[in-house]
Amino acid sequence: MSHRHHFRVGPVGFRVASDWAGPIADLKRLYADYPTLEGCAATATARIEAARPWRRWVRPAVHIGGDYTIPDALPLPLSQGLLAAEMAMNLQVALGWRQHLLLHASAVERDGRAIIMVGASGSGKSTLAAMLGEGDWRLLGDEFAMLGLDDEQLSPFPRLISLKNESIAAMVACVPPERLGPIITGTPKGIIRHLVPRADAIARMDERATPALLLFPTFGGEAGLRPVPPSEAFMRLTDSSTNYVALGEPGFAALTRLVRDVPAVAIGYASSDQGVAAVEALWAELEA
Amino acid sequence: MTAMAHLVAALRNPASVAALDSDQWSALISVARAEVLLGTLATRVAEQPLPPEVMALLGAARIAADQAQVQALWEAEMCARALERFAVEWTHSTTRKSRSTEKPLPLGLRFVLLKGTAYAAAGLSCAAGRQIGDLDILVSRDRLDAVEAALRDAGWEWVKDDPYDQAYYRQYMHELPPLIHSTRDRMIDVHHTILPLTARVTPDATSMLVDAVVLGNGLAILSPTDMVIHSAAHMFADGDLAGGLRNLWDMHFLLSDFASRDTGFWLALTLQAQRHGLWSAVHRAARLAHDIYGCDIPSDWVARTISHERGDAVFVARILARDDWGRETRPFIRLVFYIRSHMLRMPPFMLAKHLWTKWRAR
Amino acid sequence: MPATPPLWLAPHADRLSIFTLDTLTAVYDRASGQTHILAQPLPEILAALRDSGANAQAIADRLSATFDIADSGDLHARIAECLNELAALGLVERA
Numbered sequence: 001m002s003h004r005h006h007f008r009v010g011p012v013g014f015r016v017a018s019d020w021a022g023p024i025a026d027l028k029r030l031y032a033d034y035p036t037l038e039g040c041a042a043t044a045t046a047r048i049e050a051a052r053p054w055r056r057w058v059r060p061a062v063h064i065g066g067d068y069t070i071p072d073a074l075p076l077p078l079s080q081g082l083l084a085a086e087m088a089m090n091l092q093v094a095l096g097w098r099q100h101l102l103l104h105a106s107a108v109e110r111d112g113r114a115i116i117m118v119g120a121s122g123s124g125k126s127t128l129a130a131m132l133g134e135g136d137w138r139l140l141g142d143e144f145a146m147l148g149l150d151d152e153q154l155s156p157f158p159r160l161i162s163l164k165n166e167s168i169a170a171m172v173a174c175v176p177p178e179r180l181g182p183i184i185t186g187t188p189k190g191i192i193r194h195l196v197p198r199a200d201a202i203a204r205m206d207e208r209a210t211p212a213l214l215l216f217p218t219f220g221g222e223a224g225l226r227p228v229p230p231s232e233a234f235m236r237l238t239d240s241s242t243n244y245v246a247l248g249e250p251g252f253a254a255l256t257r258l259v260r261d262v263p264a265v266a267i268g269y270a271s272s273d274q275g276v277a278a279v280e281a282l283w284a285e286l287e288a
Numbered sequence: 289m290t291a292m293a294h295l296v297a298a299l300r301n302p303a304s305v306a307a308l309d310s311d312q313w314s315a316l317i318s319v320a321r322a323e324v325l326l327g328t329l330a331t332r333v334a335e336q337p338l339p340p341e342v343m344a345l346l347g348a349a350r351i352a353a354d355q356a357q358v359q360a361l362w363e364a365e366m367c368a369r370a371l372e373r374f375a376v377e378w379t380h381s382t383t384r385k386s387r388s389t390e391k392p393l394p395l396g397l398r399f400v401l402l403k404g405t406a407y408a409a410a411g412l413s414c415a416a417g418r419q420i421g422d423l424d425i426l427v428s429r430d431r432l433d434a435v436e437a438a439l440r441d442a443g444w445e446w447v448k449d450d451p452y453d454q455a456y457y458r459q460y461m462h463e464l465p466p467l468i469h470s471t472r473d474r475m476i477d478v479h480h481t482i483l484p485l486t487a488r489v490t491p492d493a494t495s496m497l498v499d500a501v502v503l504g505n506g507l508a509i510l511s512p513t514d515m516v517i518h519s520a521a522h523m524f525a526d527g528d529l530a531g532g533l534r535n536l537w538d539m540h541f542l543l544s545d546f547a548s549r550d551t552g553f554w555l556a557l558t559l560q561a562q563r564h565g566l567w568s569a570v571h572r573a574a575r576l577a578h579d580i581y582g583c584d585i586p587s588d589w590v591a592r593t594i595s596h597e598r599g600d601a602v603f604v605a606r607i608l609a610r611d612d613w614g615r616e617t618r619p620f621i622r623l624v625f626y627i628r629s630h631m632l633r634m635p636p637f638m639l640a641k642h643l644w645t646k647w648r649a650r
Numbered sequence: 651m652p653a654t655p656p657l658w659l660a661p662h663a664d665r666l667s668i669f670t671l672d673t674l675t676a677v678y679d680r681a682s683g684q685t686h687i688l689a690q691p692l693p694e695i696l697a698a699l700r701d702s703g704a705n706a707q708a709i710a711d712r713l714s715a716t717f718d719i720a721d722s723g724d725l726h727a728r729i730a731e732c733l734n735e736l737a738a739l740g741l742v743e744r745a
Contacts, residue, residue, distance in 0.1 A: 042314040
């Protein structure tokens with residue numbers, strides 16, 4: 001594991017070690033503008049490694065791990081090494097982070113107020129966040145929304161955005177190439193390409209925001225809009241959280257306050273442009 | 289010093305963490321997580337000046353460990369309710385069965401908490417910050433069917449459903465196949481002795497049930513000597529020494545706490561351990577707790593033969609075999625322990641048959 | 651001779667954190683660390699047991715006194731069913 005890198009994303013200090021140079025080189029390039037740990041301890045350690053020493057070269061299989069691992073997880077081919085590194089980092093946060101309530105959601109901010117977009121893979125939350133983040137919005141994150149336990153503030157966690165399949169082309173057209181990662185094919189979710197957040201998202205990663213809208217987006221199918229009652233929002237949010245149960249009462253308090261104070265809406269949309277327009281319209285109505 | 293050495297130092301002498309730089313903290317956090325000692329570490333250094341990102345992490349870890357204990361003790365409570373309800377129905381009585389010390393459950397349906405949940409239920413020192421996983425209980429072997437029925441009635445289901453694993457557990461192991469609760473998603477391991485039936489040492493589980501101590505809340509734990517003996521058995525005669533640092537930390541506090549309450553403890557422990565055929569394991573555990581954590585043990589316990597010394601050195605090497613990224617090192621030692629642990633559980637020809645059948649099933 | 655109906659006990663007042671969401675109620679149980687989403691009349695039954703234990707019929711009487719119950723036929727049987735549900739969640743216990 002002779003290849004290493006360390007950097008900070010929001011409240012999390014990562015150190016990453018790898019048996020291969022390629023994924024670390026990718027991380028160094030794509031996270032170049034992120035703060036270093038600056039003499040702070042790493043609070044998340046990720047590792048991507050070969051199961052046996054010779055498997056570094058012979059049919060290399062990249063095992064995802066770190067302080068926290070999932071037993072029996074299948075390794076990835078070396079061509080997907082950057083994806084493995086990102087997954088390893090996600091795993092450390094998902095299984096080990098207890099300082100905020102974690103929601104599997106993307107989030108964007110404007111004027112100190114934030115939209116939280118909650119959904120499983122395929123719901124379109126990453127693409128929506130990426131597109132809004134290139135417009136009038138600051139990206140807070142695309143994988144995890146980190147909700148403070150005492151004060152209901154969102155702490156930004158702007159990692160690389162994971163674009164998939166059709167959503168890649170639209171973003172490639174409007175961002176400079178140095179903000180794009182390698183094209184990764186053959187993954188279980190199809191083609192993946194990573195996008196570095198815009199400079200403002202990185203520079204302002206320590207500026208928190210107040211949640212103002214909870215969105216449950218669904219890509220594909222009928223366009224439409226439906227208010228979500230607090231009980232449904234609450235249940236869907238607990239489902240989307242990896243650490244709600246472990247946090248106990250502070251998690252319960254934070255989530256009940258959130259659904260009490262913040263309106264929740266489900267939107268269906270057939271194209272990303274339609275989705276962005278629907279979000280902007282909804283926001284305008286809210287702010288009126 | 290290695291990260292593992294820093295971990296031992298931090299647990300023994302919390303003030304020592306003042307000298308750590310950020311890289312050393314990163315490594316310490318990784319090995320503490322690997323040894324499932326993060327909550328314990330957090331509790332030990334809570335009063336020390338810490339870098340802010342470390343303080344935030346460890347503070348959250350302590351809260352998480354405490355919350356995990358609440359949930360673990362609840363599992364024990366729900367298990368008690370399931371067995372108690374069954375006991376009432378089983379004896380066809382409608383009067384309330386008290387779980388107080390005056391009216392304990394019939395021996396057949398009595399259950400004794402083991403390991404982490406027991407330490408937490410009894411409020412023992414080693415429970416502070418300790419991360420608890422599954423619920424482990426000990427019951428009488430001839431009431432296994434009744435206990436199994438009561439638990440399944442109350443919502444627990446099998447984790448391993450295939451017939452081979454079910455047969456293996458029942459015939460050779462010292463526990464029922466693992467059960468998981470259908471709605472709470474938590475596992476329970478039901479033991480009827482403390483070592484596998486096929487092991488060469490056969491401790492007396494019935495006497496452990498008879499000697500069990502009933503706590504104020506109605507839950508039962510092993511007697512002090514039996515608790516130490518079980519911990520040592522679990523460490524050496526049963527497992528492959530994974531989690532050794534944590535087990536020895538438990539052992540250090542169990543010995544210290546019990547010895548401070550009862551001057552006759554060491555003698556009672558010696559006699560009881562010999563009775564259960566586990567004297568060698570208990571003696572070794574005490575020596576290692578002394579070597580690694582400075583546990584205060586009688587001088588005649590510290591004294592060791594050449595053979596003890598060699599063996600202890602190998603065990604210490606295994607227990608500390610982790611690099612600064614939290615990975616296990618020294619694979620040859622690990623292989624020796626893995627084979628040794630299986631040898632202790634099963635005679636060689638059965639081992640070969642078990643491994644062959646499992647391979648065939650792939 | 652018919653068996654005495656079981657007496658049910660609710661947890662101590664400071665054990666639960668109760669938050670009304672809408673028609674559903676979120677309940678955090680400090681003793682178990684579990685969160686439950688309860689539909690009517692489960693939260694109301696818990697409230698009816700707050701001051702003292704009661705059997706199913708007594709609970710039915712307490713609820714009828716406080717609420718306007720539509721279709722009160724066989725209220726007793728429905729309450730008994732709800733009590734079994736609450737017991738399975740660990741929120742009530744038989745005395």
